[in-house]
Amino acid sequence: MQVVLWDLDGTLADTEELHFEAWQATMNEQGIEYNYTKFIESFGRANADVLKQLLGEDAPSARIETVSQQKETIFRDILRQKGVQPLPGVVDWLERFRQAGWRQVVSSSGPMANIAVTIDTLRIGDFFASLMSGARLPQGKPHPAIFLHSAAAVAVPPTDCLVIEDSLAGIEAALRAGMTSVAVGKISEMPALPRLIGNFSVDKNHPACVVVQSLTQLDWAQLMQP
Numbered sequence: 001m002q003v004v005l006w007d008l009d010g011t012l013a014d015t016e017e018l019h020f021e022a023w024q025a026t027m028n029e030q031g032i033e034y035n036y037t038k039f040i041e042s043f044g045r046a047n048a049d050v051l052k053q054l055l056g057e058d059a060p061s062a063r064i065e066t067v068s069q070q071k072e073t074i075f076r077d078i079l080r081q082k083g084v085q086p087l088p089g090v091v092d093w094l095e096r097f098r099q100a101g102w103r104q105v106v107s108s109s110g111p112m113a114n115i116a117v118t119i120d121t122l123r124i125g126d127f128f129a130s131l132m133s134g135a136r137l138p139q140g141k142p143h144p145a146i147f148l149h150s151a152a153a154v155a156v157p158p159t160d161c162l163v164i165e166d167s168l169a170g171i172e173a174a175l176r177a178g179m180t181s182v183a184v185g186k187i188s189e190m191p192a193l194p195r196l197i198g199n200f201s202v203d204k205n206h207p208a209c210v211v212v213q214s215l216t217q218l219d220w221a222q223l224m225q226p
Helices: 016-029 036-042 047-055 061-082 090-099 112-122 145-153 168-176 185-189 192-199
Strands: 003-006 103-108 130-133 161-165 180-184 209-212
Touching: 003 145, 016 036, 016 061, 036 047, 047 061, 061 112, 090 103, 103 112, 103 145, 112 130, 130 145, 145 161, 145 168, 161 168, 168 180, 168 192, 168 209, 180 185, 185 209
Parallel strands: 003 103, 003 161, 103 130, 161 180, 180 209
Antiparallel strands: none
């Protein structure tokens, strides 16, 4: 592997509560009850996919776009007000990968404006060769498009990529892209994760998925396993 594709929200940055607050405020304005359970179920997926469920499959595309933009504007306002911190182990691994000569890319479902503000707030922009947004792609995670586009942006095959993700949708996207992955955070305790990985293990050449609660628990030996 030569390239690391980092998810942003919940993987690089501790933005979970900020996004929940933004989603809740946005849905309240739409007159829709929105709780933390709904948020966790959809975290990591593209806004359009989430809003089709919340607003209804027959919701006009113009309304979905307007509500999506409203949510992201609220999120950026909250982020600027409250700030954000990198998650444990992130800065250490960014530096390790850089010293090892691995190129690094942000591969997020969020809009580019969110990515830029978050990376700037974290002061980690110099670590990355590229910032990639999947917000305008026809299909979001668990479709592998964002990761395949990210690999193409730095001119490497999918097999040379390592994906670091905190959501089931993101891990499924990595597996479908044929990329090795690290599942980090709350996803490590989800019963659905082993089942998801198992669905791809029928082929002995399926990509590996390392599971850790925190990047502070990750080591090079795990990344090098076949």
